[in-house]
Amino acid sequence: MTRYVLIKVLRSIFTLWIVVSAVFLVLRASGDPLYSVFSLGTPEATLDVFRAKWGIDKSIFEQYVIYLGDILRGDFGTSFFDGQSAWDLVTERLPKTLLLGGTTFVISVIAGVLLGTIAALKRGTVWDRGIMTAAVASFSMPSYFLALLLILLFSLKLRWLPTAGADTWKHLILPATTLGLTLSGSIARFTRSAMLEVLRQSYMRTARAKGAPRWRQIAWHALPNAAIPTVTVIGFQLGWLIGGSVVIETVFAWPGAGRLFITSVGVRDFAVVQLFILMVASTVILANLLVDILYGFLDPRISVTGGGGK
C-alpha cells in the first residue's frame, strides 16, 4: 500500500514537473510582458532596467533553473503587473473561485446523481426521456450562452437576481446555476447508465427476492455499485469545473482566480500564470489520486497493492 501510494505520488510529481516546464517555455516563447506593462513611449533603457529587475534578461535556461529553485523554496515570484507576490494575488482570489466551484460541485453532484437514478429507475418513461433530454441540452449548450439566457430571464425580465459581481449570496445563484446545470447534466447521464448496468445484476435480483424495501435496494445495493464510473467522471469534472469557471467568472464579473488567470495570460504576467496552472494541475492530479484511492473503498476487488494484495 505504501509503495503503491509512493509510486503514485512520484508519478504525480513527475507530471507536475512536465506541466510546469511546458508552461514556462510556452509563455516565454509567445510574448514579451514588457510591452503589456509599459507605455508606448518608454525608452529601451528603462525597459532594460525592468528586464534585469524581473530576471528576464537572462537566458531561458538560467531563468528556468532559477524558477525551479524558487518554487522548491515556495517562492512563486512577483506579478509584473500588480507588483504584488503572485502567491498573494492568486490566494486572495482563490476563495471566491472555491466558493463558486464548491457550491456548483455539491449542487450538481446531488442533482446529477438524483436525476440519473430517477431516470434509470423510470427507464423508458416520460421521466427518463425528460431528464435525459434536459441533461443533453444542458451539457451541449455553451455555458456562456446559457449564462446569458439566465441573465435575460432572471435579471432583465423578472428582476430577481443581480447580473454581475459578488457582493451577496444572491450574486452566487446565477453563476453557480450556470456551471451546475452543465455539470449535473453529464453526471446524470453517467449515473443513469451505471445504474442500468447495476440493476441488471444478479445481486439486485437477490435483494429483491429477500424482500428488502425498495429504497434499501437502491441506496445499499445499487448506488454503491454504480458509484465507480460515476466517481471517475466526477473526478474528471473537477478539472473541467476550473476551466468552466474561467468563462463564467468573466461573464458574471465574479472576482475569482479564473478571471485573474485570463487577464494574466493576456499580459503574459509569467509568475501569476505559472502559479495558477501549477495549482490547477495539482488539483486535478490530487483529485485523480483521491479517485484512485476511493476505488479501493468503493470496490474491494480493485486491489490497491498492485496485484499481490488481499
Place this chain on the structure above:
Amino acid sequence: MNINKRRPQGGTTSPGSGIMKSAKALMIAASITVSLGAGAVFAASDDRPSLKIAMPSTWASHGPTVNSNFGARVAYSIYDTLVWRNYLSNADGSGSELVPGLATSWEQVSPTEWDFAIRQGVKFHDGTTMTTADVAFSINNTYGEGEEPFAASGTIASVVAVDDKTVRITTKNPDPALLARMATVMGQIYPQAYYQKVGKEEFGRVPIGTGPYKWAGRVAGESVTLEANDDYWGEKPPLSSIKFVEVPEVSSRIAGLITGEYDIVTSLPPDQTRPIDNDAATEIRAVSVENVHMITFRQYKDDRPQADKRIRKAMALSLNRALLADKLWNGLTVAGTYDFAGYGAYSMPDRGALPYDPEEAKRLLAEAGYDGEEITIRIVSGYYTNMTRAMEVGVEMWKEVGLNVKLDIIENWGQMGQEGDAYNASDNMWMTDPGGGMWFSWGREGGHRLKDWGGTPPAEFAALGTAIEQGSDFDTRMKAYMGLLDLWDDLVPAILLYRPVEAYGVRKDLDWTPYTFFYMDFRANNVKDNG
C-alpha cells in the same frame, strides 16, 4: 482603444467579447421593457448619492501621471492640475479653454520663465497643506531623472519654489504650450513628504492628491472606490462615493445598467448599444475621443514597397476611411486626421482628411512601378476596437486598385517585433496645442513614433515642428502647423483611419457629460443626480 498602455483588456472590447457576439442578437431580440427605475444608492449619514460605474477592468496603480484608459478614469477625481482644462467650455465636452486650477494666475516674466501663483490653503487628502515645494517637486518628478516621467515635459529646464506663493517654471526654449502642458497629467500635484516616505509603487497603490474624491481602496479584480473629499478647495463634491466595478463582459455591463445595478457603464462597442437604445430609462452618450487609429508604415525597410512614399499615399487614398468611420462606428465619427478641435484657434476643421481617390492611387502605383508585391500589415487581435474588421474590408478596397495586402493577426504586443511592412497603432492629441499630437509623437525628441521613421524625422519635418514648439507668435506657429499637416499628407508615414468613439451607457436622469478623452469628471459642475 487603450492608448497609452498596451494592455489587451484595456480596449473597448473585453477579452470575452468575441464569445459574446452571438449573444448580441439575443440581447437585442429580447424587447427589454424597463419598469424599475435605477435609483441612486444613498450612503448612510450622507444625503448625497453615490455612483456605481462598470468598466471592463480596473487598474492596479493610480500614480500621479497615470494616463491609461481605466487608471485615468479614476485618477481624474483624485488629482487636480496646476492649470485646468475646461472641457465644458464647449457644450459637448470637447472644450479646450485653459483656466486656473491649483495655480490661481500666471505670468510670463521672460520668454523662458513663467511665474505661477499657487492657490493657498489647499489640503491634500492626508490633511497636510499643499505648498509651493510640493508643486515644484511634483512637476520636477515628471522629466529628467524624475520617477514619474511624462512625455509632455521635455521642454522644461527647471521648476523652483520662489517663495511660499510662487513657483517659477523655466523652459529650455520659449515654450508657448507650457500652459497646455500644465493642464495634462504632468501638472498634477501631490504631497512630496508622503511620496518620498512610501515610494513610487506604494504611492500608486494608495494615491493622495487634492482632488474632490479621495482613495478608499481597491479590491483586486473587483472594484476601486473613491469617497468625497469634504475639505475640497473647490465646490463641495456632489457624490458621497464612487465605486468603479470590474465587469469584463459587454453584455453583462449592458444588462447591469438596464437593471439599475450601475449608473454608468463604459467602453461599449458602438454596434452593441441597441438594448440601451430601446430602453426607456437609460441612454447612450458617445463621444469621439482625441485620438486617432492608424496603420503606420515601417518605411525604414528600404527594400520594401512602403519605402516609396507614392505607394504609401496610394494605400491611404484607396482606402475609403470615411466609409469605414461611418459604418464601423455607427455614424459617430469621421475619417481621421492629426488636426484636433482641441487645438482651439489652430484647429482647421474644414481641411478634412486625405480624400478617397482610387484613381489617383492607381496613377501613383503605376508611377512608382508597383509590381503587386505583397504588403503585410500586422494587427494585434482585439486590441483596437474594430481594427480587424476595418482591415479586412481594407484588403478588398486595396485589391480594387491592384494593391496586394495581407493581414498578419497576432495575439499581443509582445509578439509585434519588427516584422511586417505596417502595423496597427493609435495616437493621442496629448495636449490642447498643435505642439501635441503629430509633433509630439513623430518629431519631438523622445517621441514614441520616431522609430517608424527609422530613428529621426526628415529635416523639413523637424524644422516645421520646432517652429511650432518654440514659435513666439500665433501666425508663425499657425503657418508651421499648416506646413506640417501638408508635409504629412505628402509623406504619409501612416494611414490615419478615424477617431475612435467612446460610448457610455448612462441612466437618463443622471446629468453627466462625457469628455472627449477617457477622463470621467464627477466635480460639482458636471454631475447632478435627478434620480
